[in-house]
Amino acid sequence: MTTYLSADELHDALTLRDLSNPEHGPHAMQELLGQVTTALTRRWGVVAKTVRNSPLVSVTDNYDNLGFSASTVTRDQRYSRYVSPTVMLRSHTSASVPGLLRNLPRTGGLDELVVMPGLVYRRDAIDRTHVGAPHQVDLWRICPSPALGPVDLESMIAVLVEAVLPGARWRTVPAVHPYTTNGLQVDVLVGSAWLELAECGMMAPHLFAEAGLDPEQWSGLALGMGLDRALMLRKGIPDIRLLRARDQRIGSQMLDLAPWQPVSLLPPIRRDISIVVPTSFDEEILGDEVRQALGERMDDLESVGLLGLTDCEDLPAAARDRLQIEPGQANALIRITLRPIESTLTAREANLMRDDIYRALHQGRVVELIAG
Structure with missing residues (x-):
């Protein structure tokens, strides 16, 4: 039997500060996202459009319209946070994509980079790198022609990694997503370990078709990245809780991308x-x-x-x-x-x-x- 969020739980979720949003105050996460966006638009010569939708989404857009099957394990309330039988707190910022595609002009659209950042809500572990409401960004280049292909996807990955972690080595491994073809996971080498940075792929034809667009006349690149991890890797931050800390010694370091300077913390x-x-x-x-x-x-x-x-x-x-x-x-x-x-x-x-x-x-x- 599915249980739903209480009024207090929903209020706490919806009033949580979004560190990626300038309207909620300045934060280094915004600078990092800005560098990524600028690097991609300069490489491609396209414009960027930022989309910030409510984290309350329909279950249909979060799952069905992206191609998730009815048996997908992440639908279970162990992983997702439901408000009602038809409404949930988004589990990924990709939930904005079906609505975005439905509102595209049928003809004469722009080749543009759509930037969709914000909080997502999951039932997750508690440790130094996980929280129940992480920040994510979906970066989708949507083109009103069939011109984009795997070569463009590889170029996107290279630009992204260089913007997030200049000079870092990276690799890709195959990954399966219901809304992409040629899906990949992007790993970066940090010390002696490979860590996941993003997942990406070519936009699946069914996304265009279900939005009433001809998949033979449209193409796109889809990439999703966790902003908390990206910022922690960029600055060398050891604990995800530091991103929201109000202590002046810590908070002042969360306003730019300068390397993290350790402060004295209490023993565990x-x-x-x-x-x-x-x-x-x-x-x-x-x-x-x-x-x-x-x-x-x-x-x-x-x-x-x-x-x-x-x-x-x-x-x-x-x-x-x-x-x-x-x-x-x-x-x-x-x-x-x-x-x-x-x-x-x-x-x-x-x-x-x-x-x-x-x-x-x-x-x-x-x-x-x-x-x-």
Whole structure:
């Protein structure tokens, strides 16, 4: 049974500051996006049009009109945030594309770069590189002729990488998207590791056809990039929470693309919890449940992760007795790492946060709280 966002959850999502939007205040993310846009338009000699739509979209435009099948796993509420049976918070900025194509002139259109930045909403992990509402940009070159091809796509990738990470080595690997052909994932070499930067491909003919445009007379390039990761790589930022920090030592560094200068942060506080959960416990929803449990204190949490999951039948007898665990349940070991960026955290405050997470996740009969 699908559950929908509460009024408070929807309000929090819609009032979250969009770092890519100049109307919400200056941020380095805007400078990075501007450099990418300028580099592409100069290479192609086309104009750029920025489209900023509401993050509330129809489920049809987010999935069906882009070619996602009815069985696509990301439709599940474990990954997507639904407002009603027909409306959701977009899970990618590509959700703006079907409406954009429907509004294109049937003939005489411009060859242009459409820039679609903004927040997207997912049920994601909690760690140094993931949040539940990351920033994304879709960069689509839409041409009223069949002229664009794979060579243009490769050129787009090269220009993008140079704009984001000047001088970086990059590679592509095949990727499948329902709205592209010749799909690719773009990786960049950072240190000794290859990290994903973007995904791209040729616009699939069905996108034009479903918008009433002749796919024989139109062509396009589609590329999507996570702006948080791109900015973190460009500046060398180690923790995604720093992008929104209000501490003057940090916030002043988020106004330009100068390399990150480390500031003194408090040491981490770790708490491990042993809880009883259904055997069907899904790690994918762990992040969202913890976010809800902590509310406004969420920014003090650096990471949360599942260390182990053991079915009732596989536990030692002593552990089963202590937990009073039953068939159909499992013992989950979860590590919580707290590291406030802008304030101190006492041991008692850390214990209270641990207990709130424990209460939110634990489904056993024996309750073990530590805050007193």
